[in-house]
Amino acid sequence: MLLGLIRYVKGSVFFRAEGRSPERFLNLAARNGVNIWDAQPTAKGIEGFMSVRDYRHIRPLARKASVRARILSKHGLPFFAAKYKPRIGIPIGAAAGLALLIFLSNFIWTIDIAGEKRVSESALRGLLAESGVHIGAYKHTADTGQARRDILLKVDEIGWLSVNIVGCHATVEVREKTEKPPLDNTTPCNLKANADGVITKIIADEGIAQVKTGSGAAKGDLLVSGVTVTKNNKVRYVRARGEVYADVISKKELYLPKSFNYISLSENNASRRRLSFLGFELPCSLSFRSFDDAVYTRDSSFLNLNGQSLPLGFVTETSRELVRKPVTNDRQKAERVFQRELLLYEIFEKGGSRLTSKGFTIDETKDGFTCSAKFVFNENIAESVDFSVEE
Amino acid sequence: MKNGMDIGGAPLIEMTGNRQALIEGSAGILLYESERIKLSTGRMIITFCGRGLRLRCISGSCVEIYGFISNIEFTC
Numbered sequence: 326m327l328l329g330l331i332r333y334v335k336g337s338v339f340f341r342a343e344g345r346s347p348e349r350f351l352n353l354a355a356r357n358g359v360n361i362w363d364a365q366p367t368a369k370g371i372e373g374f375m376s377v378r379d380y381r382h383i384r385p386l387a388r389k390a391s392v393r394a395r396i397l398s399k400h401g402l403p404f405f406a407a408k409y410k411p412r413i414g415i416p417i418g419a420a421a422g423l424a425l426l427i428f429l430s431n432f433i434w435t436i437d438i439a440g441e442k443r444v445s446e447s448a449l450r451g452l453l454a455e456s457g458v459h460i461g462a463y464k465h466t467a468d469t470g471q472a473r474r475d476i477l478l479k480v481d482e483i484g485w486l487s488v489n490i491v492g493c494h495a496t497v498e499v500r501e502k503t504e505k506p507p508l509d510n511t512t513p514c515n516l517k518a519n520a521d522g523v524i525t526k527i528i529a530d531e532g533i534a535q536v537k538t539g540s541g542a543a544k545g546d547l548l549v550s551g552v553t554v555t556k557n558n559k560v561r562y563v564r565a566r567g568e569v570y571a572d573v574i575s576k577k578e579l580y581l582p583k584s585f586n587y588i589s590l591s592e593n594n595a596s597r598r599r600l601s602f603l604g605f606e607l608p609c610s611l612s613f614r615s616f617d618d619a620v621y622t623r624d625s626s627f628l629n630l631n632g633q634s635l636p637l638g639f640v641t642e643t644s645r646e647l648v649r650k651p652v653t654n655d656r657q658k659a660e661r662v663f664q665r666e667l668l669l670y671e672i673f674e675k676g677g678s679r680l681t682s683k684g685f686t687i688d689e690t691k692d693g694f695t696c697s698a699k700f701v702f703n704e705n706i707a708e709s710v711d712f713s714v715e716e
Numbered sequence: 717m718k719n720g721m722d723i724g725g726a727p728l729i730e731m732t733g734n735r736q737a738l739i740e741g742s743a744g745i746l747l748y749e750s751e752r753i754k755l756s757t758g759r760m761i762i763t764f765c766g767r768g769l770r771l772r773c774i775s776g777s778c779v780e781i782y783g784f785i786s787n788i789e790f791t792c
Binding site for chain 1: 744745746747748749750770771772773774775776
């Protein structure tokens, strides 16, 4: 193998020596330090291999042995290089390609994060980048140990983390901490009202109800007591559990100006495309349009090879013009807006409550409209409040 | 003189089965054919007979024969 490689680098010729005494030629060659290998007899002489350098010196030996030597084929790097000598660009390109390959293999090309469930992958990528492990980072200076320590300190949810760089690929393995099971709280507690209201329904699973249906309750009033009395007239402290429903009045104030500037996207936009490679971006398109007021969107599409996203692709940044349009509101329009807002309030802020009644009034002022809404929601007002027991 | 025999200057022949023979102390090749190779060692002539015989490597005093060797003759 090694010998073959040396012979390839030095270059060899396959020759034929024909004449009166090919054996003498072999002997003369051996005595003069000419190395011949794989020599085989033919009908009129011999064939074999020798190095290019030796072939240049065999003329006198051949003459002495009365044989005529000629080259049948040429092998090895010198001949290969000579063949492509007129095309000098090919070896230069090959050398440049090799140099580029060696240079680019010093950078991190891809980062693969595995094992995360609760922690966001993009957040982890951001933290890794802060610690110097990012796509395009010089891998020999990327301190994976420091990145690991930084992330473990910053993210509580992570229990174990490893950052490994193999070749140009960084692998991050994450093991998240196991969530603590909810502890069974046995501390005695009362149920107290968290809002003013009129009691409509009492479900006391544990403890003694202190209010009756139809009675009013102010915020902070005791609804279900955690202090119970046993049959032997002994005091027993329990953790009161239950639900106390009451009609609760809820007020909401809304305001809508008579005139304001409505900001919307116009049809005008300007896109700029950039070639992104290892974090570096090179503009690919020109756009001289600019807007005073605009929003920007960034869209990336990277080359994907065998399921791995490579750091080579296009980034398109689009700026869309924002236009301010003056809008005036009349009473009818304001009423529609207020109704919509109140409906959203019912659905999203009071989602767990049942609406009993609803009413609103709209007042017009000099600058705008105000809406005063009054709701009655039937909702659970019981709230656990722990108390300490001293012997 | 040792035990009545003088072996100084005798060729050294190393064989691997009958497929390969390495001869040290060769003074020259006298005949090279695919069925017969004749080597001179100064004091005697060694003839290798067989099929597909080839000289794999030839250097100053060393010859490597490769092929199916069926017979070796020594002529003094």
